[in-house]
Amino acid sequence: MAELKTKPTDVDPLAFLESIPDPARRQDCAELFEMMSESAGEPPVMWGGSIVGFGSLQYRYASGHSGTWFRAGFASRKQALTLYLMLDLDRQGERLAALGKHKRGKGCLYIQRLADVDLEVLRELIAASFAQDRHGSCGGSH
Numbered sequence: 001m002a003e004l005k006t007k008p009t010d011v012d013p014l015a016f017l018e019s020i021p022d023p024a025r026r027q028d029c030a031e032l033f034e035m036m037s038e039s040a041g042e043p044p045v046m047w048g049g050s051i052v053g054f055g056s057l058q059y060r061y062a063s064g065h066s067g068t069w070f071r072a073g074f075a076s077r078k079q080a081l082t083l084y085l086m087l088d089l090d091r092q093g094e095r096l097a098a099l100g101k102h103k104r105g106k107g108c109l110y111i112q113r114l115a116d117v118d119l120e121v122l123r124e125l126i127a128a129s130f131a132q133d134r135h136g137s138c139g140g141s142h
Contacts, residue, residue, distance in 0.1 A: 008053070011046040020076050028081060028114045032074045035123055039130045040071070051075045055130060057086065072129040080110040085129040092128070095121055 017033060020026040033052060037044065040054035047053040053070025060066035073084045080103070089096065089104055096104070100117035103110040109125070111117055 006048040006051065009046045009048065011049070013044040013046050013052045016046055016050075016052065024113070025076050025081070029074065029076050031114055031119075032081065032083070035119075035126055036072055036074070038123075039127045041130075045070070047073065050077075051084065053084070057132075071132070072126055080112050081114070083109040083111065083126075085109065085125060086132055087125065087129050092125065095125055095128075099125070 013033070017026065017029050020029055029052075033044065036052075036054045042055045044052050044054050047070060051070075051073050052075070053073035055071030056068055057071055058066065058068055069086075070084070071086050075082045075084075085107060087107070089107065089109075096102070098118060099109075099121045101112065102117060114122075
């Protein structure tokens with residue numbers, strides 16, 4: 001079984017945020033940091049070189065593959081802010097419809113700017129990600 005390449009690091013998440021060159025993107029990331037911090041109840045950890053992750057969960061797939069992953073996180077990517085949520089996004093239809101301008105993957109939301117979305121709906125999605133069974137299956141892929 002292949003080992004995950006993205007693992008927790010000792011990099012300071014706040015130092016990482018301060019290193020984001022675009023001021024508007026840096027501000028959006030700071031706001032996401034605060035939103036996720038409110039729901040997490042655990043300190044943030046850098047996963048790999050670019051993901052700020054909050055909380056942790058143990059997962060095990062039917063194949064037997066298991067590991068540890070973060071409950072919610074985000075990354076500042078070239079094309080968009082990427083939010084990693086441990087939700088089955090297929091079951092979040094109403095919230096996603098109310099969210100505003102976004103794209104999505106299996107367990108990710110892609111947002112150009114926080115100004116494009118309803119921040120209260122985004123907070124609800126983040127809180128729902130942390131409310132999932134802490135040792136159950138997760139909706140994201142890794």
